[in-house]
Amino acid sequence: MRVEEGFKITPFTEGNPYTTDPVLPSLIKRLLPGDARKEVDEDLERFGEVVLTSLKQASARAEEPKVVQYNQWGQRVDDLQTSEGWRALKSIMQEEGAVAIPFERKYGELSRVYGFMKELLSVGDSQVVFCPLSMTDGCARVLELIGTPALKRDIIPRLISRDPSVAFTAGQWMTERPGGSDVSQTETVATPIPGATSPYGPVYSINGFKWFSSATDSDVSVALARTGDPSLGSRSLSLFLIPLRRPLLRSPGHPVPSPLTNNIRIHRLKNKVGTKIVPTAELSLDGAEAYLLGPLNQGVKLITPVLNITRVHSAVASVGSIRRCLAIASSYSKVRAIAGGKQLLQDNALHMAVLAKVSLLYRALAHMVFGAVLLLGKVECGVASEEEELRLRFLTPAVKAFGAQNASVALEECMASLGGQGYMEENGFGTIIKDALVEKIWEGTVNVLSMDTVRATAKPGVVQAFVNWTNFILNSVSDTLLSQVSQQLSAIRSALPDLVQAYTAPVHPLSPRAALNLLSHIASSVYLLEHAVWAVETSEPNREIDIEVFKRxxxxxxxxxxxxDLKQARAGDKSRIETDRKLVFGLGTTKDRETSRQQAHL
Structure with a gap:
């Protein structure tokens, strides 16, 4: 039989990612006032069509980068070559204001919500282009806070430009071979250049090796380098802005110089599991010119805005990956017939139960993430209360970790819902799943982030600010709604003391990860409740679904x-910790472990 003969499989068609989304339109309706709501709603609907056309086409043309280190004459050139599709993706998102919207602040603190919604709608079709764009966002915020007048005049306008011909992208260089996420072991050294001056700041020469640079095709990077005694660890690190290529300011159409023009060598491109299109490299810095940002030896503190912003981007990327896979699975269920062609998948109870579970997770994560996004916008616009600032500090590592941790299973369920067709590369599941896995690692693993929430609670009032907000939302429930959700409200209230106890010093060594998980469950539940309360008060058509989502x-x-899990973790004693080691290594005694450690250092 010829392939044209016999049964014809009906291809699925995805709808507009914004208008068909179960969360974003109602969030816009709740958060934005009238005129602003209309403008943003119309633009996001228009952008949804861009995602379905221009963005998908550019994504299909994106190919892996390569670096040519030497030319035919044996000269070192370090020519980083990216694909036309990758460059088109960056251009589209720059024109759409992916970085610009939060800094234009047309809608005040809600500009952050608007900007991140564009990322969520497009992340499944953008080949991780938000990796460099997120660091560009963070770099612009750092320069906004501590940059010299010249940096604010020359560099920030390019970082946030909507014109791809002049727009900059930025990197973030922290990771090095000795420490990974532990920057206290940074080997890169910065030395003042005698007699050198620049309006961008004190001029330094940077020497070191950066193990991961995820935006090697960028124009600038913020980086940590040591300016003091190595024995001081992270307390002798300073923050610098490093041009990747010189001259830094070039006219449109000017050929892109090699990083060798600033004494930066591309050792190799990383061979990663996913994010294949992103040019991630190992870099040698051999006297690269750089400009000191802010005071000496305060680099870790000064780079914090970059980390916070990129962590929120990472959280949005995880949720956006679920959105795209759920959209594919839902679209397929509308056209795929089973039971001898008598029933569509969308009418099969068991199939819908699986997709409903994924949708429930998507809704919870989306509301939690945009709750943090709104707090970020308030802080940046200077309208956040002290408690909101404390809550953002507490939630930022949590939204990143919780989103990354839960996305993978949801993506796999969506892929499996298409059966064998889901395992085909053409659907995009394979790329999305592999790309989404990096969110468990970039900007901190779950363990690293769980320890960061512990550090956050060292500041007085952080946990109480979260508890106060939780109680405020719980107490906002009307009598009409209370009768439907009283059991669920009691469950949240009863969990709060466990959370408070988990973050009360001294923190049990096994509890941080479980505590972060509980924090995230409470926060996501409360954000869903906040939305359901609004839906009931305003008689929204979907209010019963919003209530059901919260309850489920x-x-x-x-x-x-x-x-x-938290109670079990806090109950664990030294014997459990010892048993964990035995389960992993099979080593029976402490002496055996000590011998292994000694051998590792030989």
């Missing part, structure tokens, strides 16, 4: 299990 998430999303 509290009952079935894992809150009870999170409480139990």
């Amino acid at each position: 998430w509290v009952e079935e999303g894992g809150l009870k299990e999170a409480v139990a």
Whole structure:
């Protein structure tokens, strides 16, 4: 039989990612006032069509980068070559204001919500282009806070430009071979250049090796380098702005110089599991010119805005990956017939139960992430209360970790819902899943981020600010709604003391990860409740669904299990820790482990 003969499989068609989304339009309706809501709503609907056309086409043309280190004459050139599709993706998102919107602040603190919605809608079709764009966002914020007048005049306008011919992208160089996420072991050294001056700041020469540079085709990078005694660890690190190529300011159409023009050598491109299109490299810095940002030896503190912003971007990327895979699975269920062609998948109860579970997770994560996004916008616009600032500090590592941790299973369920067709590369599941896995690592693993939430609570009032907000939302429930959700409200209230206890010093060594998980379950539940309260008060058509989402998430999303896991973790003693080591290594005694450690240092 010829392939043209016999049964014809009906291809699925994805709808506009914004208008068909179960979360974003209602969030816009709740958060934005009238005129602003209309403008943003119309633009996001228009952008949804851009995602379906121009962005998908550019994504299909994106290919892996390569670096040519030497030319035919044996000269070192370090020519980084990226694909036309990758460059088109960056251009589209720059024109769409992916970096510009939050800094234009047309809608005040809500500009952050608007900008991140564009990322969420497009992340599944953008080949991780938000990796460099997120660092560009963070770099612009650092320069906005501590940059010299010349940096604010020359560099910030390019970082946030909507014109791809002049727009800059930025990198972030922290990771080095000795420490990974532990920057206290940074080997890169910065030395003042005698007699050198620049309006951009004190001029330094940078020497070192950066193990991961995820935006090697960028124009500038913020980087940590040592300016003091190595024994001081992270307390002798300073923050610098490093041009990747010189001259830094070039006219449109000017050929892109090699990084060798600033004494930066591309050792090799990383061979990664996913994010294949992103040019990630190992770099040698052999006297690269750089400009000191802010005071000496305060680099870790000064680079914090970059970390916070890129962590929120990472969280949005995880949720956006779920959105895209769920959209594919939902679209397929509308056209795929089963039971001898008598029933569509969308009418099969078991199939819908699986997709409903994924949708429940998507809704919970989306509301939690945009809750943090709104707080970020308030802080940047100077309208956040002290408690909101404290809550943002507490939630930022949590939204990143919780989103990355939960995305993978949801993506796999969506892929499996298409059966064999889901395993085909053409659907995009394979790329999305592999790319999404990096969010468990970039900007901190779950363990690293769980320890960061512990550090956040060292500041007085952080946990109480979260508890106060939680109680405020719980107490906002009207009598009409209370009768439907009283059981779920009780579950949240009963979990709060466990959370407070988990973050009360001294923190048990096994509890941080379980505590972060419980924090995330409570926060996501409360954000869903906040939306349901609004839906009831305004008589929204979907209010019953919003109520059901909140109830199901509290009952079935894992809150009870999170409480139990935390109690188990806090009950663990030294014998459990010792047993964990035995389970992993099979080493029977402390002496055996000590012998292994000694051998490792030989």
